[in-house]
Amino acid sequence: MKDFWIYLAILAGSTYLIRAIPFAAFQKKIKSRFARSFLYYIPYTVLAAMTIPAALQATGHIFSAAAGLLVGGLFAFKGKGLTFVAVASCIAALAVELLLKFVFPNVSF
Amino acid sequence: MRGLKGGIPIGLGYLSVSFTFGIMAVSYGFAWWQAVVISMMTLTSAGQLAGIGVMVHPGQYMEMLISQITINLRYSFMSVSLSQKTSPSFRGIKRWLLGFFMTDEIFAVASAEDEVDTKFFLGLSVMPYIGWTLGTLFGSLLGSVLPDMVLNALCLAIYGMFLAIIAPVAKTSKPVLLVVAVAAVLHCVFAFVPVLNQISSGLTVSICAVLAAVLGAILFPVKDEEVTS
Structure with a gap:
């Protein structure tokens, strides 16, 4: 139990500080064009690296995950909002999981 | 609100x-x-x-x-x-x-x-x-x-x-589309190539994201308006 609180302090403390220190420290505009460009691209590359390939392993089958990503990606490119795309991904993945379970129960992947 | x-x-x-x-x-x-x-x-x-x-x-x-x-x-x-x-x-x-x-x-x-x-x-x-x-x-x-x-x-x-x-920005900005693709491909390399796949995924996310963003900053430095808008 004592372990839990120490662990929690490290987990929560390090997560907080890694967010708050840079946020509080950089009060001025950064002038370097390279740094500004880097900061412009970094959020998108972080999200991309977090999604690929982990999302393909997020569900029970790579097929359901791929279907979910494909459908989500399609709607995202059509300009649909966050919730719509997220729900569409889940429904597509669920549909493929159902298909795999009930229509092709004997096929192993 | x-x-x-x-x-x-x-x-x-x-x-x-x-x-x-x-x-x-x-x-x-x-x-x-x-x-x-x-x-x-x-x-x-x-x-x-x-x-x-x-x-x-x-x-x-x-x-x-x-x-x-x-x-x-x-x-x-x-x-x-x-x-x-x-x-x-x-x-x-x-x-x-x-x-x-x-x-x-x-x-x-x-x-x-x-x-x-x-x-x-x-x-x-x-x-x-x-x-x-x-x-x-x-x-x-x-x-x-x-x-x-x-x-x-x-x-x-x-x-x-x-x-x-990602999608709405990648659709209008070719550089963003490219750096995003680079980050994704790089991370696949880290996930599937032996030895490299031993590194914790938290670290590899950071490595791939930084490399791709540096590449973007070198190849396509943004104009000031793009950064502030």
Whole structure:
């Protein structure tokens, strides 16, 4: 139990500080064009690296995950909002999981 | 008020993701209230997941610290990035308090703004925080009643959200499309090539993201208007 609180302090403390220190420290505009460009691209590359390939392993089958990503990606490119795309991904993945379970129960992947 | 509204889709997304976290925490042997306390104090997905993995072994404090730093390093970049977009009054103690809410999604929505003021950022953080906490509570209490298939599908929600953040920008900006593709391909290399796939995924996310963003900054330095708008 004592372990839990120490662990929690490290987990929560390090997560907080890694967010708050840079946020509080950089009060001025950064002038370097390279740094500004880097900061412009970094959020998108972080999200991309977090999604690929982990999302393909997020569900029970790579097929359901791929279907979910494909459908989500399609709607995202059509300009649909966050919730719509997220729900569409889940429904597509669920549909493929159902298909795999009930229509092709004997096929192993 | 506009911020509060902007946080609703994030909160819904978090509800399903933290639901999964609640289920996993209980399956690791944690009590429901421990899962909820972890979520309320940490507010991060990958870090918490790795965190409960370390917590099941006693006394590995150093390992906890190192894994958290590597997994969460991306937040530092986001914090610096958003620090360039805040309104003049959003500084000092406000930054120390609200920095807590710098998650991937809150950051992504906030950085789509021309200027982020304290009120907007706080409003934006409310629904995600509630969603993250309630989702953990529900997941840890009643996760066992849902079929695996539904749980599997729910795990995709967070990634669907990521796609929805990247796509509109990648559609209009070729450089963004390219750096995003580079980051994704690089991460596949790290995930599947022997030796490289031994590195923790939190660290590889940071490495790939930084390399791709550096490439973008070298090849396609942005004009000032692009950065501020």
